[in-house]
Amino acid sequence: MVARATIKHCQAIGDDVSAFTRQELDISNGEQVFEVFAREKPDAVINCAAYTNVDGAETNQDLCFAANAVGVENLALASKKYESAFVTISTDYVFDGAKEEFYTQRDTPNPQSVYGKSKLEGEIRARNAYARSIIVRSGWIFGDDGTNFLSVMHELLADRKQIKAIYDAYGTPTFAEDLATRLRELAELDMPCIFHVTNSGSGASYEEFARKVCEIKGFDKNLLDSVSNNTLKRPAPRPKNSRLACLFSQKFGLSPLPNWEKALEVFLKVKRQK
Ligand SMILES: NC(=O)c1ccc[n+]([C@@H]2O[C@H](COP(=O)([O-])OP(=O)(O)OC[C@H]3O[C@@H](n4cnc5c(N)ncnc54)[C@H](OP(=O)(O)O)[C@@H]3O)[C@@H](O)[C@H]2O)c1
Numbered sequence: 001m002v003a004r005a006t007i008k009h010c011q012a013i014g015d016d017v018s019a020f021t022r023q024e025l026d027i028s029n030g031e032q033v034f035e036v037f038a039r040e041k042p043d044a045v046i047n048c049a050a051y052t053n054v055d056g057a058e059t060n061q062d063l064c065f066a067a068n069a070v071g072v073e074n075l076a077l078a079s080k081k082y083e084s085a086f087v088t089i090s091t092d093y094v095f096d097g098a099k100e101e102f103y104t105q106r107d108t109p110n111p112q113s114v115y116g117k118s119k120l121e122g123e124i125r126a127r128n129a130y131a132r133s134i135i136v137r138s139g140w141i142f143g144d145d146g147t148n149f150l151s152v153m154h155e156l157l158a159d160r161k162q163i164k165a166i167y168d169a170y171g172t173p174t175f176a177e178d179l180a181t182r183l184r185e186l187a188e189l190d191m192p193c194i195f196h197v198t199n200s201g202s203g204a205s206y207e208e209f210a211r212k213v214c215e216i217k218g219f220d221k222n223l224l225d226s227v228s229n230n231t232l233k234r235p236a237p238r239p240k241n242s243r244l245a246c247l248f249s250q251k252f253g254l255s256p257l258p259n260w261e262k263a264l265e266v267f268l269k270v271k272r273q274k
Contacts, residue, residue, distance in 0.1 A: 001146040002089065003048035005180035010046075013184070018042070022049065027071030037078040044085040044187040047075050050119070054093070055235040057115040064118045072122035076129035085190045086130055087183055092139030092171060094120045097239025102172075102203070104247050105194050113236040123194070134186050135194045136179075139242050140209075142267060143176025153210055154268060157219040165207035169229045170241045172198035173209055175263035182257060189252060196246035199260035203243040212261055216268050 003019065010017045018040050025036050027049050050068050051057060057064040072088050079086035093116035094109035111117045126133040142150035150173065156163050174197065182197050204212070207226055214221045229240060250256070257263070 001143050001148075001151065002141060002176050002179060002183075004145050005143055005176040006046055006048055006183055009177065009180040010184055015184075025049075027074055028066035030070075030074045030077075033074040033078050034081070037082050037084075041082055042079075042084045045075060045079050045087065046183050046187055047072065047086070047088040050089070051115070054113060054115045054238070057113065057118065058235040061114050061118075064114055065121065068115070068118035069121035069125055073125035073129050076126040076133050080130040080132070085134070085187045086126070086132060087134045087136060087187050088122065088126055089183070090123050090135050090137045090194075091116065091119045092137060092242035092244050093239060094123070094137065095239055095242055097169075097241050100241060102243045102245035103196070103241075104245050105196065106247070112239065115236060127192075132190070132192050134190070134192060136183060136186060136197050137194060137244060138174050138179055138197045139244055140171035140173045140198070140204075141176055141179060142173060142264070144267075146176065149206070150209060154213050154217060154219075157210075157213060157217070157223055160220070160223060162223050162225060163210065164227045164232065165205075165210040165224045166229050166232070167205050167207040167226045168240065169238060170203050170205050170243055172201070172203045172243045172245075173260040173264065174198045174257075175260070175267055177266075178257040178263055182254070185254060189254075191248075191252060193248055195249060196244040197249070197257070198244050199258055199263045200256045201259045201261065204260065209264075212264055213268065216265055 007019045051064040094111045095103045096110040109120050111120050123135050210224050
């Protein structure tokens, strides 16, 4: 999802983009990573690849760590060798969710799931391997080609499917296209830092997000079953609150990304025209 949005944005502004599927470049394979870098000699690398199946990670730890920790380290090492700017995406799931306010870079990560632990390990390895690494924590991402709940719920609602909407888990929704724009800006800014990147606003619960989808598209809100996070027995624990705020972006002259509700309108409008 984020990779496709990033490719589209970078091509639109005239970058010479090389993009790879997992089959073309398995980031957990160090030899393959160095081969591709030797051929491409990139000025900048934006890593959107990851093992993203949060529940699957609980039983596929090796695969998850191979991509999210070793894979990120491989890219950081190769970026160091070829002096490329290096941006890699991390997650709000590095936090445990116990805090009620927004999480900033002052908060100590304490991931609860295998996925969250693998992403934190990726952050650490990136910075140890290449001090120039730029780490972008984001969360609750929605967009074209997304298969997660936030990206597909409008299709379920359009089909009049009844959906469970959690009222007591909070995050900061982020439109993949806005994130892509910021990833590109950060590659150019080249400041070795951990950034928190989300759309603006005070965040939302899944239920609030779903209600907004209904409002924008005119769907029946009775299709939403309001449920507690605890009632969904999913293999991986999720943070109850993982809203992110950034201490640095504005200090570095970056303007806030649009409000998530406006971003959702843009996403759903594009969908309507298809
Ligand atoms: N979606 C969210 O809400 C969310 C929230 C916070 C952070 N993030 C982070 O944002 C980034 C982008 O997420 P996304 O939602 O765009 O993910 P996505 O749609 O699931 O795409 C991930 C891509 O990575 C590829 N991949 C997996 N293992 C790989 C490997 N070893 N080598 C090369 N490619 C590999 C996958 O290929 P296959 O499909 O072939 O396996 C897939 O194309 C990830 O770092 C993710 O952890 C996402």
